Amino acid sequence: MIDSFYIAWKYLLFGKARSATLVACITLIAVLPLALEIILDESEHQLVERAEHTPLLVGAKGSALDLVMNSLYFADEVPQPVTLASAEEIAATDLAFAIPLYVRFQARGFPIVGTTLDYFDFRQLRLAAGTPFGLLGECVIGAAVARQIGLKPGDSLLSSPETVFDLAGVYPLKMRVAGVLAPSHSADDLAVLVDVKTAWVIEGLVHGHEDVARSRDSSVIIERSESNVTANAKLMQYTEITEANIEAFHLHGDPAGYPLTAVIALPHDDKAAAILRGRYQDTETPYQIVPPADVIDTLITNIFRIRNVLDAVILFVGLATLMALVLVFGLSLRLRQREIDTIFKLGCSRLTIAQLLGAEIVIIAALSAVLCLLILSVVAHYDQQLVRALFI
Amino acid sequence: MNSPVFAGEGDVTVHMMRRSILALMGFLLVLSFPLLRAAEPLTVYTVNYPLQYFTQRIAGDHARVVFPAPADVDPAFWMPDQKTIGDYQRADLVILNGADYAGWVSKVSLPRLRLVDTSKAFKDGLVTVEGTVTHSHGPVGEHSHTGTAFTIWLDFYQAVQQAEAIAEALSRKQPEHKADFEQNLAALRKDLMGLDLEIQQTVAKKPRQLLFASHPIYHYLARRYELHIEDMVWEPEDMPNEQQWQLLRLAQERFPADWMLWEKQPLPKIVQQLDSMGIGIAVLDPCANRPASGDFLSVMRNNIANLKQVFAD
Numbered sequence: 001m002i003d004s005f006y007i008a009w010k011y012l013l014f015g016k017a018r019s020a021t022l023v024a025c026i027t028l029i030a031v032l033p034l035a036l037e038i039i040l041d042e043s044e045h046q047l048v049e050r051a052e053h054t055p056l057l058v059g060a061k062g063s064a065l066d067l068v069m070n071s072l073y074f075a076d077e078v079p080q081p082v083t084l085a086s087a088e089e090i091a092a093t094d095l096a097f098a099i100p101l102y103v104r105f106q107a108r109g110f111p112i113v114g115t116t117l118d119y120f121d122f123r124q125l126r127l128a129a130g131t132p133f134g135l136l137g138e139c140v141i142g143a144a145v146a147r148q149i150g151l152k153p154g155d156s157l158l159s160s161p162e163t164v165f166d167l168a169g170v171y172p173l174k175m176r177v178a179g180v181l182a183p184s185h186s187a188d189d190l191a192v193l194v195d196v197k198t199a200w201v202i203e204g205l206v207h208g209h210e211d212v213a214r215s216r217d218s219s220v221i222i223e224r225s226e227s228n229v230t231a232n233a234k235l236m237q238y239t240e241i242t243e244a245n246i247e248a249f250h251l252h253g254d255p256a257g258y259p260l261t262a263v264i265a266l267p268h269d270d271k272a273a274a275i276l277r278g279r280y281q282d283t284e285t286p287y288q289i290v291p292p293a294d295v296i297d298t299l300i301t302n303i304f305r306i307r308n309v310l311d312a313v314i315l316f317v318g319l320a321t322l323m324a325l326v327l328v329f330g331l332s333l334r335l336r337q338r339e340i341d342t343i344f345k346l347g348c349s350r351l352t353i354a355q356l357l358g359a360e361i362v363i364i365a366a367l368s369a370v371l372c373l374l375i376l377s378v379v380a381h382y383d384q385q386l387v388r389a390l391f392i
Numbered sequence: 393m394n395s396p397v398f399a400g401e402g403d404v405t406v407h408m409m410r411r412s413i414l415a416l417m418g419f420l421l422v423l424s425f426p427l428l429r430a431a432e433p434l435t436v437y438t439v440n441y442p443l444q445y446f447t448q449r450i451a452g453d454h455a456r457v458v459f460p461a462p463a464d465v466d467p468a469f470w471m472p473d474q475k476t477i478g479d480y481q482r483a484d485l486v487i488l489n490g491a492d493y494a495g496w497v498s499k500v501s502l503p504r505l506r507l508v509d510t511s512k513a514f515k516d517g518l519v520t521v522e523g524t525v526t527h528s529h530g531p532v533g534e535h536s537h538t539g540t541a542f543t544i545w546l547d548f549y550q551a552v553q554q555a556e557a558i559a560e561a562l563s564r565k566q567p568e569h570k571a572d573f574e575q576n577l578a579a580l581r582k583d584l585m586g587l588d589l590e591i592q593q594t595v596a597k598k599p600r601q602l603l604f605a606s607h608p609i610y611h612y613l614a615r616r617y618e619l620h621i622e623d624m625v626w627e628p629e630d631m632p633n634e635q636q637w638q639l640l641r642l643a644q645e646r647f648p649a650d651w652m653l654w655e656k657q658p659l660p661k662i663v664q665q666l667d668s669m670g671i672g673i674a675v676l677d678p679c680a681n682r683p684a685s686g687d688f689l690s691v692m693r694n695n696i697a698n699l700k701q702v703f704a705d
Contacts, residue, residue: 097505117481117503134477136499195501246499247471 004352008359018332019364025325026368027375029318033311034372035379040307042383044300047073050186051296053123055273056096056265058086058280061288068295070103071262073187074111078104081259084196086287088256090265093279095272099264102199106160107175110145113191114199114260122266125188129153130179133195136206136249137241139175140193143183151177156240157192159202173202174240185384200258201241201249208238208249265289333357434565437483439494440467440680442545443510445688446555447487450576451562454569458483459682467680468542471496485561489554491518493542508561510554511544518544519611543678547612548588552581587692591617594696598703602649604640604671609678610653622647628658637665644669651702674698 012019050072059067060080069075090098099122102114117132119125120140130153133140141151151157159173175194183189200206223230238245251258267273280289333340343353379386434455438444444459451457460479461470472480477500480486486502488494490511511518519541545551559577563570595601595617608623622643626632632640652666653676663673675698677683679691686694 099504116505117501118505121503121505131474131478132481133501134474134481135501138501197498197501247495249499251498 004355004359005363008356008363011356012360012363022325022328022364023367023371025321026365027371029321030368030372031375033314033318034376036307036310036314038376038379038383039386040303043303043387046186046384046387047296047300048293051292054264054292055267056276056289057262057292058082058090058098058265058287058289059262061286064288064290064295065299067262067288067290068292071101071264072292074103074113074191076111079261081261082263082287083256084258084260085256087260087263090263090276093276095276096265096267099266100196100260101262101264102196102260104261105162105199105202107139107157107192108149108160110142110190110192112139112159112199112202113188113193114196115193116196119193119264122264123184123186123188125184126182127179128182130177133178133193133198135176135241135243136195136198136201136246137173137175138178138194139198140179140181141177142181142189142191142193144189145192146180151180153177153179171237171239173198176241187388190388196260200251203259204237205253205258206249206251208241208245329361434484434562435482436485436487436562437480438487439489439497441682442551442679442688443487443489443554443558444682446551446580447558447562449580450555450559450573452572452576454566454572455484455562461681463682463684465681468493469495472500484565487558487561489542489544490515491542491544492540493544508557510557511550513553513557514544514550519615521608521611541608541611543609543680544612546610546676546678547616548584548591549616550612552584552588555580555584583689587689587696588616590696591699594699594703595619601651601703602647603702604643604647604649604652606652606654606658609655610676613676620649621653622649624652626658626662628654628656628662631659631661641669644671672702674702 051068054072057067057071059071060082062080063077066075066077067079070077070079084100087098087100090096097118099116099118100114101119103111104114105112113119120132127140128143130140139157141157146152149157155177157175157177159175161172175192175198181188181193197206238248241249265276267276277289277291280287340353343356344350348356433453434451436447436451436455436457438447438457438459440461441459444457447455448457458479459467460472460476461467480500480502483506485506485508487508487510488497490509492498509515521539521541545554555577559573562573566573599618601620603619603621605621605623606626606628608625610619610621610623613619614621624632624636624640624643626636650670651672651674654673655676655678657675658673666673676695677691679688683691
C-alpha cells in the first residue's frame with residue numbers, strides 16, 4: 001500500500017503543473033463557500049452584537065439605516081443633525097440615560113466620534129495607554145488608529161477639513177492624544193474619540209481667540225462701540241487648545257441648540273423603553289427612535305438573500321468544476337492507457353493499478369484539504385479585519 | 393475496647409480542624425465580598441464648598457465628599473490641574489452648582505451620567521448678568537459673553553432645592569441608604585430654612601434700606617429677601633482708584649445707600665474712606681470656599697449677625 005502511495009507521489013511530482021492545477025481546483029471549490037460562510041458569520045456577529053448592545057438610538061427623521069450605520073459603525077453617511085436639547089429631553093424623561101454622539105468629522109481618514117466619557121463605560125472600552133480625554137482638544141484613539149499611524153499618548157493628530165474647497169471654513173484642530181484604547185475588535189478600534197465639545201470646536205461653534213475687547217490691532221477691528229466690538233475674519237483663532245489658551249475658548253449661543261448626529265438612549269428597563277418609544281411615535285416629532293437590532297436584522301435578512309444567490313452560484317460552479325475534474329481524470333486515464341498496459345505487462349494486477357490511481361486521487365485530495373485548512377485558518381484569524389475592510 | 397491512641401494524632405486533628413475553619417472563613421469572606429463592596433462609601437466631588445457641606449451633611453458616613461480646590465482660590469474661577477480632573481472623572485458623582493458656575497466644567501470632559509446639576513429645578517429662574525461687552529467676528533455674527541449670576545446658595549430656599557437634588561442623586565446611587573439621606577436632608581432643610589426666616593425677619597425691620605455691594609454676587613440674596621442693592625466691582629484687598637470713588641459718589645447722589653456689603657473684610661483705608669462718606673461696611677461672606685474656621689452654617693450666622701447691624705432700627 002505504501003509502495004502505491006510512493007509511486008503515486010512520484011507520478012504527481014513528475015506532472016507538477018497538472019497536479020498543482022488539480023489541487024488548486026479542488027481547494028478553490030472547498031474554500032470559496034466555507035470562507036464566505038466564515039466572513040458572513042463574522043459580519044453578522046459584529047453587526048448584530050454591537051446593535052444588540054445598543055438599546056435605542058434617537059436621531060433626525062430619515063434613513064434609519066444611515067442613522068444606525070453612522071452611530072454604531074461610524075459610516076461616512078452623516079444623518080441629519082439633532083440638537084443637544086434632544087439628549088437633554090431624553091434624560092429629563094427619567095426613563096433612560098442619554099449618551100450624545102456627533103460623528104461627522106475625520107482625522108487622517110479615521111472618524112472623529114464626539115461623545116462623553118460615559119461612552120467608554122457603555123462600550124466597556126479599556127485604555128491600553130494614557131488617560132481618557134480630559135481637557136477640551138484632547139482625544140483617545142482606537143487601537144487600530146494607533147497602530148496604523150503610529151501615534152501614542154502625548155502625540156498630536158490634526159482634524160481634516162470637510163472639503164478642500166472650504167477655504168473660509170474653520171481651521172483644522174490640532175488634538176493632543178491623551179490615550180490609546182485596548183483592541184475591542186469593533187468599530188471603536190478605528191475611531192478617534194473626543195468630547196462632544198471638542199467636536200464642536202472642530203466645527204467652529206466653540207472657539208478661542210485673542211480678547212477683541214483689548215485688541216489694539218486696527219486691521220482686525222472693524223467697529224468698536226461701548227457695548228460691542230466687531231472683528232473681521234483676520235482675527236486669528238487658536239488651532240490648538242493648550243493650558244495657556246483654554247481660558248479663551250468659549251461657546252457661542254445656547255449649547256442646547258448645538259448639533260449631534262444621534263443620541264444613544266439607555267432605558268432603565270423594558271417598560272421605560274416601551275414608554276420612550278411611544279413618545280417618539282408622534283408624526284409631528286422631528287425625531288425617530290430606532291432599536292438598532294431591528295434595523296440590523298433587516299439588513300442581515302437582505303444580506304442572507306444575497307448569500308443564498310452566492311451559495312447557488314458557488315454550488316453550480318463547484319458542480320461544473322467537479323465534472324471538469326472527472327473529465328480530466330477520465331481523459332488522463334485514456335492518455336495513460338499505454339502506461340497502464342505497460343504496468344500490467346510488468347506483472348501488476350488490476351487491483352494494484354486501481355490502488356495506484358486511487359493513491360493519486362487521495363494524495364491530491366489530501367493536499368487540497370491541507371491547503372484549504374490553511375487558507376480557512378488565515379481567513380478565520382483575520383475575519384474581523386476582513387469584515388471591517390469589506391463591509392463596515 | 394478503646395482504639396489505640398498514637399503519639400501526635402491529637403495534634404494532627406487540631407491542625408486539620410484549624411485549617412478547615414480557616415478555609416471556611418476564607419470562603420465566607422469571598423462570599424461576603426460583594427456585600428463589602430456595596431457598603432463602600434461613595435466618592436463624591438463638588439465644585440464649591442457649600443455643595444461639599446450640603447452633600448456631607450446629607451450623605452453622612454455613606455460618602456467621602458471632596459472639594460479639591462485650594463483654600464485661597466475662588467472656586468468660580470479656579471482651573472483644576474490634570475490630576476484633579478482625573479479625580480473628578482473617576483468620582484461616583486460630581487455635584488455641580490449649575491448657572492455656568494466654575495467655567496472649567498465646560499472646558500473639560502466629565503462623565504455626563506454622573507453629573508448632578510443642583511440648580512436644574514430652578515433653571516428658568518436664574519438671573520442673567522447684563523452689561524458686559526459683546527463682540528462679533530466671522531460668519532457666526534454678534535454674540536455676547538454675558539453670564540449667569542451663580543451665587544445661588546445665598547437664597548436659602550434655592551439652597552434647599554440644591555440639597556434636595558443632592559439627596560435624590562445619592563438615593564439613586566445608594567437606594568439602600570435612602571432613609572438616612574432623607575433624614576439628614578430634613579435636618580439640613582430645617583437649618584437652611586431657619587437662616588431664611590432669620591434674614592426675612594432681619595430685613596423686615598428696615599425694608600427700605602439701600603445698600604451698595606462691593607461685588608456683583610448678591611443677586612439671589614437681593615431677589616429672595618427684597619434687598620435694594622447697587623453693585624460696584626471692587627476688590628476688598630485693592631484700594632479703589634479715584635475714578636471708582638468718583639463713580640461711587642455719583643451713585644450715592646441718586647442711590648443714597650449708607651452701607652456697603654463686602655464678601656471679605658476690606659482694607660482699613662477703604663473702610664476709613666467709606667466711613668468719611670457716611671457708608672458703613674458689613675461683611676456678607678458667600679463662603680464659596682471652605683472657611684478658615686467654622687462651617688457653612690456658622691459663616692452664614694455671622695453674615696446674618698452683620699446684616700442685623702445694617703437693618704437695626
